[in-house]
Amino acid sequence: MSVAGITGAVSTLLAQHFGSTVWIEGEITNLKRAPNGHVYFSLVEPGSQGPGTPSLSVSLLKWNREQVNTRLTRAGGAFRMSDGVRVRIGGQLEVYGARSLLQLRMVDIDPEFTLGAMASDYARVLSVLETEGLLDLNRQLGVAPVPLRVAVITSLDSAAHADFITELGRTWAGVELVQIDSRVQGRDAPESLRTALGLAIERAVDLIAIVRGGGARTDLAAFDDEFLARAIATSPVPVWCGLGHETDNTVADRVCNLRFKTPTAVAAALTERYQSTLELLADAELFIRESSVARLHHAEELVARISSDLLLAVERSLNTSSQTLESVAATVYQQAGELCGNAELQVATLDRELALLAVAALDREAERLRSFEAMIEANDPRHLFDRGWTMTRTSTGAVASAGSVQPGDELVTTLADGVVRSAVTNVDHSPGASPLH
Structure with a gap:
């Protein structure tokens, strides 16, 4: 065959x-x-x-x-x-x-099979998430009044991406946009979206926007994925979804922080926040300016009034102080005269007493001086030399004992009428020893 x-x-x-x-x-x-x-x-x-x-x-x-x-x-x-x-x-x-x-x-x-299977999966995933308390978890996160760092997850260079960028750029240029490419349709889309979501969280953004263009309900099957829904629900960053459809909700729409009909609507909501903030800042600036001008006028009037009151108070105080000063000066002048008179009497008295004390002190010191002179005269060594005493010295000082000299030492002996130099030939340490043998 x-x-x-x-x-x-x-x-x-x-x-x-x-x-x-x-x-x-x-x-x-x-x-x-x-x-x-x-x-x-x-x-x-x-x-x-x-x-x-x-x-x-x-x-x-x-x-x-x-x-x-x-x-x-x-x-x-x-x-x-x-x-x-x-x-x-x-x-x-x-x-x-x-x-x-x-x-x-x-x-x-058989379209009914596909739509029925999708509806069944949709209901099952929502039930599981609700049982685990995840359905409203991301919705409970607060969104910054002005999200300045926003991540957009979509298929880059798609119509949805272009619409989002165009709308956002019309009214606000101050936002830092982190653009992350992802599959938004097909078998690989759920995993690609989860990966992109993780990257956005790592970039520490204030808000995450997931957007894609319109299409059939089956084109949005990736957004019914249970694992993607869990990633959105547990994201620490608020997630906004704009998936380009109005009649049907995906699971991602149900678990995200806020759902929008289109990518353009997401960007418009952001720009509205920015515009509202700018208007609020403008109102605040106007209020501050007007309040400052009013406060300045009030302060000027207050300063003028205080200055006037202060000037009057200073004049009154100066007048009072001048009168007080004149009274005090008269009193001081009178008291100064009395004090000077008393002081002159005291000075004269002290002068006489000091003169008497000085004479007495001089007499006492003269008497002490005469006593010292008599004592010095009585103890003058010259009188001892006249009576036969001598003084013997070596090179190191006066000789006070036999132990202070050695044979061969040179001795200098002072007498009443001169000096004798001699050498030691022998030293006798016996008490009362005579110098002659």
Whole structure:
């Protein structure tokens, strides 16, 4: 059997076993829209990813897209096929001969399945968050009156990003804007948004704005992610969301600090805060200026009145002081005269007494001097020399004992009429020893 025969036989067996149309549930991934109008993607188990994940190739040919688009339109525009969306689709299983690949040729879709699954997940996540007390946690954070450091998380260079920047730049240029790029749609969007949120918190901003443009409800599936919702709810920084839709709320809308319809509305709310603050500052400046002028006028009047009162008080005080000074001067002059007279008498008395005391003191000192002279005369060593006494000295001083000299020492003996120099030949230490033997 040929290769074509094998693949044809397998396709026939698949049609016989599954029928003309088989309905399969899964999550869209790797969706691509070809220039020729065909659409290709893979179906995987919801939440599965990584190598070895079972997948089924799906082709939606352009002549089958009209029926699919009609079904989607009937869903009110809430449905859009994109990566990460859970779907239930119908088609024929076949083997694509060019690559011998099992694929589903899609011909129909069940929008109610997708919307129902999303609604179910939405209700489940909200219930869990409410039970854990996370639903209103971020809403309880206070927003700075003037957030000067704002992080915007979006797909940079997108229309939502441009709208936000344009609106913010119209009225306020003082804000420091931290722009963080993130996926806002598809399987990778929840993780990308959580990472961006963490970066914004690390940058110590005053406010975080998560914005994206409008689209179908399925385009916003990332914002129903439970882990993203937890990250927003527990963020220490207030988070504002502007996700470009009015009729539906995502879980992110329910847990954020404040929800807005569009990215432009978020920026407008910021600029309104800034404008209100500027107006408040202008009013405060005007009030301060007017109050200052009024206070200055009042102060000038008060100074003038106080100056006048002070001048009168000084004049009265000077007059009183002048009179008091004249009275005091007269009293002092009179008392000074009396004091001078008394002082002159006291000085004369003290002068006489001092003269008498000086004479008596001089007499006493003269008598003491005569007594000292008589004593000195009586003890003059010359009188002792006249009676035969002598004084013997060595080079070190007077000789007072035999122990103070040694044989060979030179002695100098002073007499009444001269000096005798001699040398020691012998020293006798016996008491009462005679110098002659």
